[in-house]
Every structure is written in structure tokens, then in C-alpha cells.
Amino acid sequence: MTAFLLLPTLVLLQRGLSASFLETLRSPAVLDALRVSLWTTGVTVLLTVLAGTPVAYLLARRDFPGRAVLDTLLDLPVVLPPVVAGLGLLLTFGRSGLLGPGLELAGVSLAFSPAAVVLAQLFTAAPFYLRAAKAGFGAVDRDVERAALTDGAGRWQAFRHVTWPLAFPFLLEGLVLTWARALGEFGATILFAGSLQGRTRTITLTIYGALESDLGPALVLSAVMVTFAFAVLLTVRVLAARRAGQ
Amino acid sequence: MMTLPRAAALLAASLLPVAGAASLTVFAASSLTDAFTEIGRTFDARTGHRTTFQFAGSQVLRTQLENGARADVFASANDAQFTPLLGRLIGSRDVFTRNRLTVIARAAPGPVNSLRDLAAPGVRLVLAAPAVPAGEYTRRMLSAVDRAGTYGPAFADRTLKNVVSEESNVRQAALKVSLGEADAAVVYVSDVTPALKRRVRVIALPSRFNQSAAYPVGVLTGSGSPDAARAFVAFLKGREAQGILRRWGFLSP
Numbered sequence: 001m002t003a004f005l006l007l008p009t010l011v012l013l014q015r016g017l018s019a020s021f022l023e024t025l026r027s028p029a030v031l032d033a034l035r036v037s038l039w040t041t042g043v044t045v046l047l048t049v050l051a052g053t054p055v056a057y058l059l060a061r062r063d064f065p066g067r068a069v070l071d072t073l074l075d076l077p078v079v080l081p082p083v084v085a086g087l088g089l090l091l092t093f094g095r096s097g098l099l100g101p102g103l104e105l106a107g108v109s110l111a112f113s114p115a116a117v118v119l120a121q122l123f124t125a126a127p128f129y130l131r132a133a134k135a136g137f138g139a140v141d142r143d144v145e146r147a148a149l150t151d152g153a154g155r156w157q158a159f160r161h162v163t164w165p166l167a168f169p170f171l172l173e174g175l176v177l178t179w180a181r182a183l184g185e186f187g188a189t190i191l192f193a194g195s196l197q198g199r200t201r202t203i204t205l206t207i208y209g210a211l212e213s214d215l216g217p218a219l220v221l222s223a224v225m226v227t228f229a230f231a232v233l234l235t236v237r238v239l240a241a242r243r244a245g246q
Numbered sequence: 247m248m249t250l251p252r253a254a255a256l257l258a259a260s261l262l263p264v265a266g267a268a269s270l271t272v273f274a275a276s277s278l279t280d281a282f283t284e285i286g287r288t289f290d291a292r293t294g295h296r297t298t299f300q301f302a303g304s305q306v307l308r309t310q311l312e313n314g315a316r317a318d319v320f321a322s323a324n325d326a327q328f329t330p331l332l333g334r335l336i337g338s339r340d341v342f343t344r345n346r347l348t349v350i351a352r353a354a355p356g357p358v359n360s361l362r363d364l365a366a367p368g369v370r371l372v373l374a375a376p377a378v379p380a381g382e383y384t385r386r387m388l389s390a391v392d393r394a395g396t397y398g399p400a401f402a403d404r405t406l407k408n409v410v411s412e413e414s415n416v417r418q419a420a421l422k423v424s425l426g427e428a429d430a431a432v433v434y435v436s437d438v439t440p441a442l443k444r445r446v447r448v449i450a451l452p453s454r455f456n457q458s459a460a461y462p463v464g465v466l467t468g469s470g471s472p473d474a475a476r477a478f479v480a481f482l483k484g485r486e487a488q489g490i491l492r493r494w495g496f497l498s499p
Contacts, residue, residue, distance in 0.1 A: 096354075096426030111427045112370065112410035194372065194411025194422070209414060211309050213377035 016223025056133030082187030132174025136167030268471035275323035323379035436495035
């Protein structure tokens with residue numbers, strides 16, 4: 001079992017990190033892919049923190065009718081096949097979709113744009129942050145917050161200086177997972193955003209496209225992804241260990 | 247990525263042996279999807295063999311074959327993805343059908359009403375990627391228009407600037423026009439299936455610019471059932487299969 005799980009990644013690393021690694025890494029197709037992926041996932045992570053944190057906080061702290069259902073619905077994209085997510089996005093935000101005509105009137109055309117890449121990533125990856133952040137806010141000792149409030153801190157101050165720092169390791173872990181999932185997004189992106197070099201063609205789309213002509217970029221980018229995935233998992237592990245040690 | 251379902255299919259096939267019948271695996275260009283599905287059913291009914299197809303862009307199938315995928319027959323949409331395998335992995339080459347290109351535009355009134363409009367500013371065009379046979383023929387067609395100068399200077403460049411997505415197979419390009427997301431795409435005549443015809447407008451290409459796409463087929467040297475594989479290729483060139491191909495918009499070889 002161990003060999004089975006290790007061998008494919010090791011082979012990818014060995015084939016990818018061959019003699020022409022640096023040369024291929026500097027090719028326009030690979031550089032464009034890295035650029036598109038880095039900045040779209042950057043925006044995705046930023047939007048996730050800004051829009052996801054309040055939602056996670058409310059879900060963790062407030063009780064309201066239908067909370068369990070909402071909670072489950074927000075988790076749904078995690079288990080939804082990405083290509084289903086892409087179809088949903090297309091039928092919602094596409095030009096002929098539910099919101100399409102309205103968006104067109106407003107001069108916004110999402111399909112085939114980098115914004116579509118971000119939406120695809122956000123839809124499939126943000127739930128990872130929501131889950132972790134909910135757990136984080138739930139784990140903060142309410143007595144510590146109350147103590148801060150008793151000592152004269154405002155609600156925002158208590159959140160900013162007590163709740164946020166205490167929940168932070170959870171939030172960070174969620175963000176790292178969100179970023180990793182966004183970086184690996186494929187099915188929803190290819191359906192909703194299409195594939196155009198330098199614009200919507202992310203790392204995974206480039207790997208898929210390169211398989212069709214020249215294997216070089218696919219191998220190099222695969223090796224990059226294997227290395228990256230390992231670094232992410234190690235980071236999450238270190239974060240979790242530090243949290244446990246607190 | 248695509249070998250797992252195939253492996254499962256092979257496994258299932260090997261568990262259910264039929265006396266005297268061979269299990270054939272045919273790798274075929276995506277544009278052949280409908281015609282070959284029908285041809286496969288007819289061929290199986292006539293011979294008792296069990297034919298399984300894997301449809302994908304010819305360039306994907308070529309990569310898979312080069313990396314050890316097992317198949318009995320390979321039908322490609324162009325020579326660029328076929329000839330490199332000839333002699334090495336494939337023993338023979340037979341052209342069994344031809345195809346032509348056409349422009350499709352979304353059904354709702356849009357900016358594309360003629361070939362010339364492909365280069366109009368603001369058009370959202372989806373093409374098959376250059377490595378995909380349909381994408382290769384499309385770019386050849388654009389160059390032909392360019393050389394003729396019919397639609398003004400740099401027609402090909404202006405058209406290619408309108409491309410919003412390069413798809414990995416021609417059916418994906420057609421899908422995006424039928425969903426109304428792209429204004430137009432260049433696909434094969436055979437891609438305009440009855441189902442698609444209801445959802446797009448077809449804009450014919452002047453025949454002097456059109457490209458004749460020849461489809462080569464061959465038996466793989468590693469085939470486990472070479473006789474059945476050869477029988478399939480022979481069947482493709484016969485009257486019955488040719489009739490099916492023509493019904494799906496293909497031309498005689």
C-alpha cells in the first residue's frame with residue numbers, strides 16, 4: 001500500500017525534475033500558467049477571508065432556524081463533482097444563465113474570463129475555509145471573550161484582540177487548504193472559464209492541454225504541483241501540532 | 247486519467263467471455279462519437295464481437311497509445327496525430343472517411359452571420375486548440391482566407407484575437423456555442439448533429455476555403471485480436487458503415 005501511494009508521485013518528481021526542468025519552467029506556456037494560477041488563487045483566498053469569516057462566525061456562534069440545513073448546504077461543494085459545480089456556475093452566471101441577462105445589462109460578462117476562474121475556485125474551495133473557521137470560532141473559550149468585554153472592550157475589540165487571535169491557527173489551516181484546493185481546481189474551471197493561455201489557463205488546465213502535444217510542460221508543472229502539495233500538507237500538520245501544543 | 251474506466255471495462259469484458267467473440271477496443275476521434283457508436287452496434291450485431299470505444303481528441307488518444315494504452319484500432323481525425331505512430335505502433339493506414347468544416351453561431355441573434363464576422367471586434371469565438379485536429383484544420387482555413395485576401399488584411403490574426411477559449415476537443419467547442427456562452431465556433435460538418443442543429447445557427451464555409459479532413463484508421467501492432475480488428479477496419483470501408491457515416495455528415499473517402 002505504501003509503495004502504491006508513493007510510487008506515482010515519486011515517478012512524477014523524477015520525470016518532471018529532469019535535465020530540461022529549468023528550461024521548460026521558463027517557457028511561456030508554463031510561466032503563463034503559474035502567473036494565472038497564482039493571481040486567481042490569490043484573489044480567491046482574499047475573497048474567502050473577507051466574505052467567509054463573517055459567515056463562519058455567525059454559523060459558529062448564533063443559533064437560528066435552519067442553521068443545520070444551511071451548514072450542510074454550504075458544505076455541499078466539497079463533495080460535489082467539480083464538473084457539476086462548473087455546470088451550475090455556467091447555468092447561473094453564464095450569458096444565457098439565470099443571472100446572465102442582468103449581468104450582461106450591467107456590462108459584466110463572466111464566462112471565459114479570469115473572473116470565471118476565480119468564481120470556480122471560490123465555489124469549490126471556500127467551503128474548506130468555512131469548515132475550519134467554524135471549528136476555530138467554536139473552539140474559542142467564551143469566558144475569555146466575556147472577560148475582555150467585562151474589562152471594557154467593545155464587541156469589535158474583543159473580536160479583534162481575543163477571538164481572532166485564538167481562532168487564527170484554525171483560520172490559517174482553512175486558508176491553506178482553500179488555497180491548495182483552488183490551485184488544483186480543474187473541472188469547474190474548464191467548463192465555466194474555458195482555456196486560454198495567459199488568461200484563463202491555470203496550471204491544471206495547462207497540464208491537461210500539454211498532454212495533447214508536448215509532455216514537457218505537463219511533467220514540469222506536475223512536479224511543481226507535487227512539491228507544492230507536499231509543502232501544504234506539511235504546513236497544515238505543523239499548524240495543527242502547534243495548535244495542539246497551545 | 248481515462249484509463250481507469252477502460253481498465254474496468256476490459257476487466258468486465260474478460261470476466262464475461264463470449265464463445266468465439268473478441269473484445270475490441272477502438273480509440274477514435276471525438277468527432278466520430280455518434281457515427282462510430284452506431285457503426286459499433288451494427289458491427290457487433292453482424293459479427294458477435296464486442297466493441298468498446300474510447301472517444302477523445304485524437305491528440306489525447308495518441309499520447310495514451312504512446313504511453314502504453316492498449317487498443318486494437320486507432321481512428322484519428324488527421325494525419326498529424328496518426329503518422330508518427332505508423333510503423334511503430336500501427337501497422338497500416340487506410341483513409342475511411344472525410345470531413346469538412348463549418349461555422350456555428352449561437353441561436354439568439356448575435357454578431358456572427360457570416361465567415362467575415364468572425365474577425366469583427368468583440369466576437370467571442372471558441373476554437374479547438376491547435377494540437378486538436380479540428381483546431382489545426384481551422385487555422386489552415388483561416389490562413390487560406392488570409393491568402394485570398396477576401397475579407398481584408400490580417401483576417402486570421404483578427405479572428406484569432408477573438409478567441410476566448412481553446413478547447414481540447416471539438417465537441418466542447420460546439421457545446422459552448424449551444425449553451426449560448428460563445429458567439430461562434432468552427433466545427434466539423436459532422437458535429438452538427440440533429441440535437442445541435444436545433445440550438446445553433448449553421449453558417450456554411452465557402453468551399454474554396456474549406457479544408458478536407460481525411461480520417462486515417464489502422465490496426466495496432468499490439469492488438470490482442472488482430473483478425474477482429476482487421477475485420478472492423480474492413481467493415482468501416484464497406485457499404486453499411488459508409489452509409490452510417492454519410493448520415494452523420496461525413497463524406498466518402
